[in-house]
Amino acid sequence: xxxxxxxxxxxxxxxxxxxxxxxxxxxxxxxxxxxxxxxxxxxxxxxxxxxxxxxxxxxxxxxx
Numbered sequence: 001x002x003x004x005x006x007x008x009x010x011x012x013x014x015x016x017x018x019x020x021x022x023x024x025x026x027x028x029x030x031x032x033x034x035x036x037x038x039x040x041x042x043x044x045x046x047x048x049x050x051x052x053x054x055x056x057x058x059x060x061x062x063x064x
Contacts, residue, residue: 012042012045012046012049013049014049014050014052014053014056014058015053015058017053017058017059020046020049020050020053020059021059023036023046023050024050024059026063027062027063028060028061028062028063030046030047030050
């Protein structure tokens with residue numbers, strides 16, 4: 001879930017799989033920042049939460 005606070009910081013949850021799937025391609029790879037068009041701080045948060053969701057078995061590591 002991408003929610004924005006007053007200081008324009010984006011909160012991303014590892015539980016919101018639908019939102020995180022927007023930043024993964026069909027092979028299961030995390031999209032680079034130049035393709036997803038987001039700031040570096042947001043990209044790091046998204047990457048961290050995707051990896052966290054994968055470890056908790058909420059998302060697959062690879063898509064077949």
